[in-house]
Each structure stands twice: as C-alpha cells, then as structure tokens.
Amino acid sequence: MPDTVSPDASRLLAALASGSRELIDAYFWSKGVDALLGELGRASGVSRVWIFQLIELQPDAVVQDYVFEWAAAPRYRQLMQKRFRFFSMIFDDPVYRRMVEERQRGEAQHFITQSIPPGPLRDNLASQGIHSMVTVPIMVEGRWWGTLGFDDCERALDWQGSGMHALKVAAELIASALYRQRLTSRRRQLELFQQVTDCGIWEIDPHSASTWCSRALLRSLGYPDRYAHLPLRRLLAHIVAEDRRRLWKQLRESLSARLSSWRLDVRLIGADGQRRWHEIVAEAVYDDQQRLRSLAGLVIDISQRKRGEEIAQEAAEYDELTGVMNRRGLSRHLAETLSSGCSPHHLMLVDIDHFKPVNDRYGHPAGDALLRQLASRLGNELRPTDGLARLGGEEFVVVTCGLSRPQVLALAERLRARIADAPFQLGGGQGGQASPLKVPITISVGIAELPTDQELRHGQAMAIARADQALYAAKHAGRNRVHADWSQAS
Numbered sequence: 305m306p307d308t309v310s311p312d313a314s315r316l317l318a319a320l321a322s323g324s325r326e327l328i329d330a331y332f333w334s335k336g337v338d339a340l341l342g343e344l345g346r347a348s349g350v351s352r353v354w355i356f357q358l359i360e361l362q363p364d365a366v367v368q369d370y371v372f373e374w375a376a377a378p379r380y381r382q383l384m385q386k387r388f389r390f391f392s393m394i395f396d397d398p399v400y401r402r403m404v405e406e407r408q409r410g411e412a413q414h415f416i417t418q419s420i421p422p423g424p425l426r427d428n429l430a431s432q433g434i435h436s437m438v439t440v441p442i443m444v445e446g447r448w449w450g451t452l453g454f455d456d457c458e459r460a461l462d463w464q465g466s467g468m469h470a471l472k473v474a475a476e477l478i479a480s481a482l483y484r485q486r487l488t489s490r491r492r493q494l495e496l497f498q499q500v501t502d503c504g505i506w507e508i509d510p511h512s513a514s515t516w517c518s519r520a521l522l523r524s525l526g527y528p529d530r531y532a533h534l535p536l537r538r539l540l541a542h543i544v545a546e547d548r549r550r551l552w553k554q555l556r557e558s559l560s561a562r563l564s565s566w567r568l569d570v571r572l573i574g575a576d577g578q579r580r581w582h583e584i585v586a587e588a589v590y591d592d593q594q595r596l597r598s599l600a601g602l603v604i605d606i607s608q609r610k611r612g613e614e615i616a617q618e619a620a621e622y623d624e625l626t627g628v629m630n631r632r633g634l635s636r637h638l639a640e641t642l643s644s645g646c647s648p649h650h651l652m653l654v655d656i657d658h659f660k661p662v663n664d665r666y667g668h669p670a671g672d673a674l675l676r677q678l679a680s681r682l683g684n685e686l687r688p689t690d691g692l693a694r695l696g697g698e699e700f701v702v703v704t705c706g707l708s709r710p711q712v713l714a715l716a717e718r719l720r721a722r723i724a725d726a727p728f729q730l731g732g733g734q735g736g737q738a739s740p741l742k743v744p745i746t747i748s749v750g751i752a753e754l755p756t757d758q759e760l761r762h763g764q765a766m767a768i769a770r771a772d773q774a775l776y777a778a779k780h781a782g783r784n785r786v787h788a789d790w791s792q793a794s
C-alpha cells in the first residue's frame with residue numbers, strides 16, 4: 305500500500321481563489337467549472353478531478369452521468385468512456401448505499417481503496433486503479449445535484465483538515481454558479497415567454513398589500529422597467545372602474561370558497577391611455593389555517609381575441625345588407641332593454657309598400673340599395689336606446705322603450721311621413737353618369753305593446769304577431785299608414 309500523504313492546503317487555497325474568479329466571471333458556468341477543476345487538480349497533484357451529475361435516485365440504484373473532468377495525464381481520462389454515460393450503480397454493497405445516503409445529506413467522504421471492506425465498491429475502484437478518493441456533494445437549493453470527486457491513482461491522499469475544507473468551498477462555489485445560471489436562464493425564459501405571449505406576471509402579498517410586477521407588465525402600464533414598488537391601489541387603478549367592481553366580487557367569492565385558481569376578463573388602461581381587454585389568471589395559496597398566503601398570476605392581453613369575438617358577434621347579430629340588427633340581435637336587444645327597468649316597450653313592424661314592383665322594374669341591386677337607405681333613414685329618426693332590426697325581406701322592426709301609446713303613434717307617424725315625403729335616390733348622378741333614379745316609396749306600420757310579465761321569447765312572438773295583425777290592417781286600409789293593436793297587452 306502506498307504511503308499516505310496530505311495535499312498542500314496553501315496551494316489548494318490559492319487554486320481555489322484563482323479558480324473561483326474564473327467561475328464567477330465565466331458567462332457559461334461550465335467553462336468556469338473546467339478552469340476551477342484544472343486549478344484544483346494541479347494544486348492537489350491528484351490524477352483526476354471529476355463531477356458526476358445525479359440523474360435519478362431509484363429505490364435500489366442511483367443513475368449518474370459523468371459531466372466534467374480534468375486529468376493529469378491522458379491515461380487517466382475517463383469522461384469519454386461509454387461505461388460512464390448515464391451509468392447506474394446498484395445498492396448491492398452496503399458501503400455504497402451508506403455513501404449515497406451521506407451524499408444526500410451533503411456529507412463529504414474520503415477513503416483509501418485498500419481500507420474499504422471487500423465488496424463491489426472496492427472492486428470497482430481497484431479496477432480503475434484508484435488508490436484514494438475524496439468526494440463532496442454539490443447541493444443546489446438544498447438538494448443533492450451531483451458530486452465533485454478527486455481520484456489519485458498514484459498515492460493514498462489523506463484529505464482531512466484544511467484540504468477537505470477547500471474542497472467543500474469548491475463544491476459550494478460550483479453549486480452557486482449552477483444556481484446563478486438557473487436563475488439567469490429562468491429569467492430569460494420568463495422574458496421570452498412574456499414577449500411571445502403578450503403577458504405580464506404579478507404577485508400580491510396579502511399582508512402588506514405590496515405587489516411585484518414583471519418588467520413587461522410595468523412597461524405596458526407606463527412605469528419604468530425596474531419600478532421598485534407599485535402599491536396595490538395604483539395597480540388596481542389601471543382597471544376600468546366597472547371591471548374593478550367585478551374583480552373585487554370575484555376575489556371575495558373565490559376567497560370565501562378557498563378557490564386555488566380563477567380567471568377574469570377585465571379592461572386595463574395602458575400607458576397610452578387605451579383600454580385593452582386582458583385576462584387575469586390568478587393562483588391563490590392558503591396556509592394551514594386556510595388564510596390567504598399569496599396571490600399571484602398572469603395578465604394576458606386578449607384584445608385581439610375579444611376583437612375577434614366582437615366581429616363574430618356582429619356577424620351573428622347584424623344584417624349584412626343594411627347593418628342593422630337581425631333577428632338574433634333583436635332578441636339580445638330585447639333581453640337587455642327589458643331588464644334595464646325602462647318601460648313600457650313597444651314594437652313596430654315596418655314594411656315597404658309595393659316593394660316587388662321596385663325590384664321588378666329597377667332590378668334587385670337597386671332594391672338592395674333602397675333597403676339600405678331605408679334602414680339609414682329610419683335609424684336617423686330614432687334615439688340611441690331604440691332598437692332597429694331587419695327581420696328579413698322588406699320588413700323592419702323598431703323597438704322603443706319609455707314612450708306612451710300617443711308618443712309611439714306619433715313616432716310611427718313621423719317615420720311614415722319621412723319616408724313618404726322624399727323619394728329615394730338610387731344609383732347614377734356621379735362623374736357624368738346618368739342622373740339618379742328617384743323612387744318614391746311608402747311604408748306601412750303595425751304597432752303592439754311588448755308584455756313585460758312573460759317569458760321573453762314567448763312575449764316577443766306574441767308582440768310580433770299582434771304588430772303583424774296591425775300591419776295587415778294598415779295594408780288593407782290602403783297602405784302608407786300606421787295601425788296599432790292594443791288588444792291583449794298586459
């Protein structure tokens with residue numbers, strides 16, 4: 305057995321000092337680690353310095369990968385050997401099992417091969433020609449990440465005392481470089497994630513009501529990137545008042561139900577003063593007493609999606625030809641206006657008289673143009689709260705609220721007169737083309753009251769049926785007139 309010698313502690317400390325500088329300065333930690341291992345290897349005079357990364361800890365085996373190496377001479381190199389790629393060590397040796405348990409606890413080990421009890425571990429080391437070995441676990445965020453090891457194939461090195469202390473410092477330096485790299489790459493990933501997704505990250509401390517907002521979020525709200533402290537009150541002021549009320553309600557309800565996550569769409573007022581739809585995604589963490597410990601989440605810009613939804617809704621609820629509401633839009637308008645508290649509600653059916661001859665004589669496109677103009681003229685006579693819809697063909701509906709029967713009759717009469725008094729101009733008249741056609745038309749109007757005490761769909765159908773009766777009466781009486789059916793109105 306070779307004589308036991310101790311490493312030169314002062315050389316090791318000097319190596320640690322210069323190696324650690326490289327590790328701190330290196331952009332990629334791996335480059336700094338290579339330099340540190342080299343410094344330590346040369347200073348200690350060992351044959352090989354290595355780092356194994358822990359890949360998986362199984363119940364009866366540990367899987368590791370040989371990730372870094374410094375070798376004093378080419379014959380000591382092992383890194384490229386296939387047997388050290390994701391190699392698995394089985395716990396069939398109690399000595400090895402104890403070693404793994406100690407590494408998990410962050411404890412260093414040093415041994416001379418010949419002093420190890422006979423068994424697989426000793427055989428393994430002997431097969432590699434190792435006389436002595438020291439290992440220090442690399443602990444990252446309190447967990448065993450990997451192992452820093454020194455093999456001596458020439459001497460039996462005794463690593464106790466200041467030599468061992470230097471190696472522990474080296475393992476801690478490597479661990480902190482790894483941790484720094486992790487944080488840097490996490491930060492980069494987060495920034496990339498935010499850029500790609502138009503999303504901001506926030507966190508609120510419920511005790512102090514202080515907030516943390518990611519740079520992207522701060523920027524979109526008009527604050528400097530590194531704004532140190534954005535009070536919750538100020539953050540909430542960026543939410544449109546009406547949506548803020550919904551947010552408080554959502555917050556109260558989810559807290560009382562101890563919900564761990566929820567979502568809400570709100571409008572945010574950005575740095576440019578524009579309101580944009582955002583989705584708030586929140587994750588709540590509660591302590592053992594079910595009190596809120598932290599609230600964090602994302603703010604995702606969904607203005608594009610909302611615009612898409614609005615376009616889809618417009619397509620679904622508006623008439624393509626005239627731009628006024630269609631039957632579906634009318635239903636929504638009625639539902640909204642009936643629940644608004646304004647009453648009574650009246651429904652007018654407006655139908656063009658003798659429209660078929662217009663189509664027959666001037667063609668369908670001219671008929672279309674006339675329908676568009678009619679919608680526009682009717683709309684000009686109405687208030688913003690009134691509803692105008694096209695039911696199909698040449699039949700329109702006007703919905704009013706808050707008007708008495710005489711007032712509704714007067715409005716209908718005014719609509720009728722405005723259409724009858726001025727002929728419609730169709731086509732031509734521009735750039736030396738033929739002069740526009742002047743087509744006089746009239747409308748007939750049937751009126752009914754909308755019942756408020758019935759189910760909407762039923763009440764709407766009833767009112768349309770009665771208005772239709774009144775319209776029929778107006779047509780029968782000679783057209784260009786207004787009729788009302790006040791029967792059965794509740």
Ligand SMILES: Nc1nc2c(ncn2[C@@H]2O[C@H](COP(=O)(O)OP(=O)(O)OP(=O)(O)O)[C@@H](O)[C@H]2O)c(=O)[nH]1
Pocket residue numbers: 625655656657658659660661663667668669670671672675696697698779783
């Ligand atoms: N241009 C055009 N015409 C339409 C459209 N929808 C329905 N019409 C036409 O509207 C006309 C409706 O004719 P009728 O139901 O006979 O009614 P009318 O000729 O107006 O007669 P009265 O209502 O009884 O006064 C038909 O010629 C339909 O082809 C449309 O979208 N565009």
